[in-house]
Amino acid sequence: DAGVIQSPRHEVTEMGQEVTLRCKPISGHDYLFWYRQTMMRGLELLIYFNNNVPIDDSGMPEDRFSAKMPNASFSTLKIQPSEPRDSAVYFCASRKLAGVGNEQFFGPGTRLTVL
Amino acid sequence: GQSLEQPSEVTAVEGAIVQINCTYQTSGFYGLSWYQQHDGGAPTFLSYNALDGLEETGRFSSFLSRSDSYGYLLLQELQMKDSASYFCAVRDGGGATNKLIFGTGTLLAVQP
Numbered sequence: 287d288a289g290v291i292q293s294p295r296h297e298v299t300e301m302g303q304e305v306t307l308r309c310k311p312i313s314g315h316d317y318l319f320w321y322r323q324t325m326m327r328g329l330e331l332l333i334y335f336n337n338n339v340p341i342d343d344s345g346m347p348e349d350r351f352s353a354k355m356p357n358a359s360f361s362t363l364k365i366q367p368s369e370p371r372d373s374a375v376y377f378c379a380s381r382k383l384a385g386v387g388n389e390q391f392f393g394p395g396t397r398l399t400v401l
Numbered sequence: 402g403q404s405l406e407q408p409s410e411v412t413a414v415e416g417a418i419v420q421i422n423c424t425y426q427t428s429g430f431y432g433l434s435w436y437q438q439h440d441g442g443a444p445t446f447l448s449y450n451a452l453d454g455l456e457e458t459g460r461f462s463s464f465l466s467r468s469d470s471y472g473y474l475l476l477q478e479l480q481m482k483d484s485a486s487y488f489c490a491v492r493d494g495g496g497a498t499n500k501l502i503f504g505t506g507t508l509l510a511v512q513p
C-alpha cells in the first residue's frame with residue numbers, strides 16, 4: 287500500500303504569495319492531521335479531520351491558514367498571504383479509528399521556505 | 402500548561418544500550434507513544450504504552466509509570482542507523498480527542 291502522499295515536497299515562495307499544500311491519506315484511514323515542524327516550536331498539530339470533518343483547529347496559527355478535506359482521499363492546507371515566519375516543514379498524517387494506540391502514519395512532508 | 406520534557410541530546414556507541422526519558426504534564430492521559438525521525442524524514446511510530454510496565458519490540462523497549470508521569474524508551478544493541486531524533490507523545494485530553502502533544506525531541510548520536 288502507498289503511504290501518505292504529500293505535494294509538493296519543496297516549495298519556495300515570496301512573502302505575500304498564496305501557498306497550497308496537498309495531502310492524500312492512506313486509503314481507509316478515518317483521521318487526517320496537519321502538523322508543522324520548526325526548530326523553535328517542535329512538532330505541533332495545526333488541525334485534524336475525522337471522516338472529512340474538521341474536529342480541532344485550535345492549532346491553526348491565524349486566519350491566514352485554512353484547511354479543507356473535500357473527500358476521504360484529499361486534503362489541502364492553504365496559507366494566504368504567506369510570511370517568512372511560516373517557513374517550516376509541514377507534515378500530513380493519517381490513522382484508522384481502530385489503529386494501534388496513538389499510531390499515526392506521516393507523509394514525507396513539504397519543506398516550505400517563504401522569502 | 403501541557404508539556405513533555407526530554408533530554409535534548411544523547412550520545413552512545415555502537416552496541417551499547419541507551420535510555421531516553423520523558424516526563425509529561427498534560428490535562429489528560431491516553432497512553433504514551435514514541436516516534437523516530439531521521440534527519441529530513443517523516444516521524445515513524447515505534448511504540449505505545451497504555452498501562453504501566455515495559456513493552457518490548459525487538460531491540461526497542463518502552464516503559465511507562467503513570468503515577469510518576471514518566472516513561473522511557475530503551476534502545477539495545479545500538480546501530481549506526483539508530484542515529485535519529487526520538488519524540489515521546491501523549492494524546493491530549495484523554496481518549497476524547499485524537500490530538501497528539503509531542504515532546505521536545507531527543508537527538509541520539511550513535512558513534513562507532
